[in-house]
Amino acid sequence: MASSVAQLAGLAVGGAAVAALGTRQALAVGAALHLTAAVAVRLGLPRIDPGSGPSGSVAKAGLRGTAALMSTRCPRRLLLAQWLPGAATAGVEALIVAYAGQRHFAPGTYALLMACVPAGMLTGALVVGRLVRPPVRERLVAPLAAVMGLPLLAFAAGPGAGLSAVLLLCAGTGFAYSLGLQRAFLDAVPAAAQGQAFRLLHSGTMTLQGVGPACFGVLATVAGTGAAMAAAGAATLATACWIATWHTATPS
Structure with a gap:
C-alpha cells in the first residue's frame, strides 16, 4: 500500500x-x-x-542463505510466485508511454494510464487486506493472480485510451494476490533465516522489475507494444495457473 501511494504521489x-x-x-x-x-x-x-568476524563473512553468509532458500522447494516456489507477476507488470508499465504514443493518445493520457496500475494496487490491497479474512485471502491467491494477467490480454487488440485505463486498473487490483502468500512464506522459512528470506524477496523483486521491462521491451520492438503487453499478461496468467496446481497455499 505504501509503495502504491508513493508511486501515485511521484506521478502527480x-x-x-x-x-x-x-x-x-x-x-x-x-x-x-x-x-x-x-x-x-x-x-x-x-x-x-x-x-x-573475518572480512567477507557477512557476504558469504548471505550467499549461503540464499542458496539454501533457493534449493528448498516450498520457499523457492513462493519466491517465484511473488517475483514473476511483478516482473511482467513492470514490463507492462514500461511500455505504457510507447503504447499511448503509437495509438496517438492525447499527451495528458500518458500520466493517467501510468497511474492506473498503482491505483489498482492500492485499491486491491485495501479491499483484500482489510475486508477479506486471511484464510480466504490464501484461497484467492491464484484467482487474483489471474486477474493481474487476464485484462492485459486485451492489449493485443489495441484498445483505446478509456478501455486501456480500465484494463490497467483491473490488472493492478489483482496484485493483492501477494497478500495471500505472506503467511505461507513466513511459515515456510525457519525463524533464524527470516531476515535473509525477506531480503532475498525484496532484492529479487527489484532485480526482476528491471529484467521484466528489458525482456518485454525487446519483444515490443519485434511484435509491437500491444502484443508485448498481452504477452506479459499471458506470462502472469501462466504463473496463476501454476499456483493453482499447488495443493494448498501454505506449506505442509
Missing part, C-alpha cells in the same frame, strides 16, 4: 514538475531528490553492527 509531483519546469529540469529535480533521500538514509537511520 513528477507531472507537475514537468509542466512547470520542463523535462530536463524535472529530471534534475528527480536527481536532487534521490540525493536527498540518500543523505536522509545515511544520517537518519541507525547503524547496525554486523558483528565480529
Whole structure:
C-alpha cells in the first residue's frame, strides 16, 4: 500500500514538475531528490553492527542463505510466485508511454494510464487486506493472480485510451494476490533465516522489475507494444495457473 501511494504521489509531483519546469529540469529535480533521500538514509537511520568476524563473512553468509532458500522447494516456489507477476507488470508499465504514443493518445493520457496500475494496487490491497479474512485471502491467491494477467490480454487488440485505463486498473487490483502468500512464506522459512528470506524477496523483486521491462521491451520492438503487453499478461496468467496446481497455499 505504501509503495502504491508513493508511486501515485511521484506521478502527480513528477507531472507537475514537468509542466512547470520542463523535462530536463524535472529530471534534475528527480536527481536532487534521490540525493536527498540518500543523505536522509545515511544520517537518519541507525547503524547496525554486523558483528565480529573475518572480512567477507557477512557476504558469504548471505550467499549461503540464499542458496539454501533457493534449493528448498516450498520457499523457492513462493519466491517465484511473488517475483514473476511483478516482473511482467513492470514490463507492462514500461511500455505504457510507447503504447499511448503509437495509438496517438492525447499527451495528458500518458500520466493517467501510468497511474492506473498503482491505483489498482492500492485499491486491491485495501479491499483484500482489510475486508477479506486471511484464510480466504490464501484461497484467492491464484484467482487474483489471474486477474493481474487476464485484462492485459486485451492489449493485443489495441484498445483505446478509456478501455486501456480500465484494463490497467483491473490488472493492478489483482496484485493483492501477494497478500495471500505472506503467511505461507513466513511459515515456510525457519525463524533464524527470516531476515535473509525477506531480503532475498525484496532484492529479487527489484532485480526482476528491471529484467521484466528489458525482456518485454525487446519483444515490443519485434511484435509491437500491444502484443508485448498481452504477452506479459499471458506470462502472469501462466504463473496463476501454476499456483493453482499447488495443493494448498501454505506449506505442509
